[in-house]
Amino acid sequence: MSRSGKRDTLRADHASSVDTFVGAAEATPTSSWEVAPAEGKWSPAQVAEHVRLTYQAAGRELSGEAGLRIRTSWWLRLILRLRILPAILKNGRIGAGALAPHELRPGPGPFARDATLANLRQSASTVEAGLLARVADGNPGLTHHVFGHLPPAQALRFLTVHNLHHARQLTDRAESASGSV
Numbered sequence: 001m002s003r004s005g006k007r008d009t010l011r012a013d014h015a016s017s018v019d020t021f022v023g024a025a026e027a028t029p030t031s032s033w034e035v036a037p038a039e040g041k042w043s044p045a046q047v048a049e050h051v052r053l054t055y056q057a058a059g060r061e062l063s064g065e066a067g068l069r070i071r072t073s074w075w076l077r078l079i080l081r082l083r084i085l086p087a088i089l090k091n092g093r094i095g096a097g098a099l100a101p102h103e104l105r106p107g108p109g110p111f112a113r114d115a116t117l118a119n120l121r122q123s124a125s126t127v128e129a130g131l132l133a134r135v136a137d138g139n140p141g142l143t144h145h146v147f148g149h150l151p152p153a154q155a156l157r158f159l160t161v162h163n164l165h166h167a168r169q170l171t172d173r174a175e176s177a178s179g180s181v
Contacts, residue, residue, distance in 0.1 A: 049106035055123035067143030
């Protein structure tokens with residue numbers, strides 16, 4: 001695939017994942033927006049805030065500020081980058097036990113749905129454009145708290161997978177609540 005074809009695919013996949021997440025969030029009944037499904041689990045509003053915070057952090061890093069702090073040792077990071085990251089990027093699935101770093105964990109809320117999702121969309125668009133520009137010019141991508149520094153194409157693919165992971169959470173909750181599977 002040509003370089004421009006790869007960028008177009010990355011852009012389309014990422015934009016679609018943002019639309020999918022926002023659609024799942026908007027489909028959440030208002031009465032459930034701020035309600036956590038269980039003790040220690042995030043409400044749909046907190047999930048949306050987490051995704052928004054992810055794009056805010058990515059945008060800051062692309063603007064030259066510090067990225068997320070890497071929390072793995074170099075040797076563990078190497079193993080994870082060789083064994084786990086390729087599977088996540090290929091299969092589009094993040095494991096159920098994955099934990100968000102403290103900087104990306106939402107507070108208790110409340111989080112206004114329209115404002116949160118509008119800010120998320122805007123931030124996602126800005127980060128997407130910044131990463132796609134970096135694919136072309138070879139600049140660094142983003143820092144992941146477990147995998148370390150990701151090149152721009154990998155970072156955008158990871159954000160795509162991350163959005164779909166959280167969209168599935170919201171959709172699965174809605175299906176469980178309605179009794180359908």
